[in-house]
Amino acid sequence: MTGIPVQLSAALDVLPRWLPTVAVAAGFSLLLIGLFDRLLAGLIGERRTYSRRVGFAAAVSFAASVAGATYVTIVRRDLVLLFALFVFVCGRCVQGAVTARIVQKVLDFVLTDSDGVSDAPLRVRAIDYLASRLRSKAKIVVAVGIIVSYTGLSIAGVFLVGNGNLTEAIRRLWVGIFFVTLAQLSFDARHFAHRVSWTATLGLVVATAGAFLYNPLGTSGVVSALAPYLESPIPEWTRRPLGAVGFLFGVFFWCVFYVRSVR
Amino acid sequence: MTIRSLVALAWPAAFALSLLPVALVVTAGSGYGRRARIGIAVGCTGLLATLFAIPPLEAAVRWGLTLVGFGAPIAVSVIAVRYIVDET
Numbered sequence: 001m002t003g004i005p006v007q008l009s010a011a012l013d014v015l016p017r018w019l020p021t022v023a024v025a026a027g028f029s030l031l032l033i034g035l036f037d038r039l040l041a042g043l044i045g046e047r048r049t050y051s052r053r054v055g056f057a058a059a060v061s062f063a064a065s066v067a068g069a070t071y072v073t074i075v076r077r078d079l080v081l082l083f084a085l086f087v088f089v090c091g092r093c094v095q096g097a098v099t100a101r102i103v104q105k106v107l108d109f110v111l112t113d114s115d116g117v118s119d120a121p122l123r124v125r126a127i128d129y130l131a132s133r134l135r136s137k138a139k140i141v142v143a144v145g146i147i148v149s150y151t152g153l154s155i156a157g158v159f160l161v162g163n164g165n166l167t168e169a170i171r172r173l174w175v176g177i178f179f180v181t182l183a184q185l186s187f188d189a190r191h192f193a194h195r196v197s198w199t200a201t202l203g204l205v206v207a208t209a210g211a212f213l214y215n216p217l218g219t220s221g222v223v224s225a226l227a228p229y230l231e232s233p234i235p236e237w238t239r240r241p242l243g244a245v246g247f248l249f250g251v252f253f254w255c256v257f258y259v260r261s262v263r
Numbered sequence: 264m265t266i267r268s269l270v271a272l273a274w275p276a277a278f279a280l281s282l283l284p285v286a287l288v289v290t291a292g293s294g295y296g297r298r299a300r301i302g303i304a305v306g307c308t309g310l311l312a313t314l315f316a317i318p319p320l321e322a323a324v325r326w327g328l329t330l331v332g333f334g335a336p337i338a339v340s341v342i343a344v345r346y347i348v349d350e351t
Contacts, residue, residue: 028336035335044285047292054284061281068274069325070332075267083333090336097344192346196339204339253341257348 019178023210024084025067027203032063034200084211089246091185091208096250098188104258140187144180151176182209275321278328279311 037059185205193201
């Protein structure tokens, strides 16, 4: 009888210590490959001797050299944490822009008149609008629901069939938060991934989620409570501002491009 | 041998190797012949040897590539924001 709980506990056991580092490294490499592949295709793609395979090989090789050089430099100069924070800010940028886009859509809806097509009162139209928004968000709601219940089950497993170690439970919670971040960012990525490059977008998403785990800025409210349990706690003064800075930069970039597109 | 020393050896090789196909595509497309291809291969090998032989040059190229590495995430997120606006 004890076999089943042990297996259950092992199945729910998701606490890889290597996850943040590997996620940042893999995401960064994917991002570089996608970016350089796209850049090379733009630069020399018109030439008749160019083929997708050669371009991709050159992009992979150049990405390897950039990733290797960056790795050597940041390790020698002790800039690993700075790099992780930097990647995190870049990912938050996208989230800031997506939020600004949503705010703009809501403002458009509230400020524009019903233009004769629909004479329904604002309240009814607002409910219709919200329902359509919720329908479009159904996938992310389901994904987050699955991750949250899995994490909850996993944490319950620690206390019910495991050794009840609090550190263990918190680490599992953190992995759950990692996957929720991944899901949220991937959901935001649907707006631009097909235009930028799927590889680069996937890289940005994975690297940002890894950096988030490496340096848990996102849930700054609970960070101070969890800090002693994290592998690489960072100075207090960097936590809150950096997440906000990345977000605001995203809103700023969005404003710049929006103003340009409206003109 | 640590990962760091391995990567320190590998990145110049990857750098020289990445220049090779690009240069070959460009020269072959412009009608250059066999001698140009040999010149490019020799040039890439020479670049690799120089990178290993002269540490200040290696450090300069490494810092340049590091800046590219730091620039890449910003570039992707700015391009992404641009397309988010376009999709609106």
